[in-house]
Amino acid sequence: MFKKGENSTIADIDLALQEAENNYIIKENDFLELQVYTKSGERLVDPEFELIGESRINQQNARPQLQYLVRRDGFVKLPMIGEVKLTGMTIIEAEEVLQKKYEVYYKDPFVNLKYINKRVIVLGALGGHVIPLQNENIKVTEVLALSEGIDNNAKVQNIRLLRGEEAYIIDLSTIEGYKASNMIVRPGDIVYVEPIRRPFTEFMRENGPVISALSSVASLIAVLISIK
Numbered sequence: 001m002f003k004k005g006e007n008s009t010i011a012d013i014d015l016a017l018q019e020a021e022n023n024y025i026i027k028e029n030d031f032l033e034l035q036v037y038t039k040s041g042e043r044l045v046d047p048e049f050e051l052i053g054e055s056r057i058n059q060q061n062a063r064p065q066l067q068y069l070v071r072r073d074g075f076v077k078l079p080m081i082g083e084v085k086l087t088g089m090t091i092i093e094a095e096e097v098l099q100k101k102y103e104v105y106y107k108d109p110f111v112n113l114k115y116i117n118k119r120v121i122v123l124g125a126l127g128g129h130v131i132p133l134q135n136e137n138i139k140v141t142e143v144l145a146l147s148e149g150i151d152n153n154a155k156v157q158n159i160r161l162l163r164g165e166e167a168y169i170i171d172l173s174t175i176e177g178y179k180a181s182n183m184i185v186r187p188g189d190i191v192y193v194e195p196i197r198r199p200f201t202e203f204m205r206e207n208g209p210v211i212s213a214l215s216s217v218a219s220l221i222a223v224l225i226s227i228k
Contacts, residue, residue, distance in 0.1 A: 095111045150172075
């Protein structure tokens, strides 16, 4: 289980979480939350909330959050710029497209786009995956299957489900563990699959270019010595 003192582990998970969110591919029926700022983020566009249009309003904190549906044809209707096709793009790619479109109306616009459907995020050995929750009562094993399944690089006996401040250990290495810990996930859960550490492989991957360069130098020295 994660401890609050394990700052490096928590920081790594936060970074992986952000990367997974940014790499999410927009699909039909997604809801997106859009915020547009002028002057590279200095002032919010539409401070009087006049551009709500056909969006849904979330009254949390008494501040409307503009949410827009991605239709089946891949298009979403947005204030001022109208119909834009966003399916197949990552969040970052979509932000860049929208930023260019808002440049027609504002100087140095800054666009912030978020995916707000109910979802679970899978991190760790399986990479970063955002799994939309299309149905109720989906269990951890189903989420793992939707994220391309578990391979030989994962510790199936040490899967962690993070829910707010709580962390649950899930053991899928035995039938008993499967029956006891195959929990139903909730929106916002994070499933972390601990990878199996292979020190030699990781060392070679991280230091491969350096080793290759040293090998080339050694070969050159050997050639020069042989010439003499």
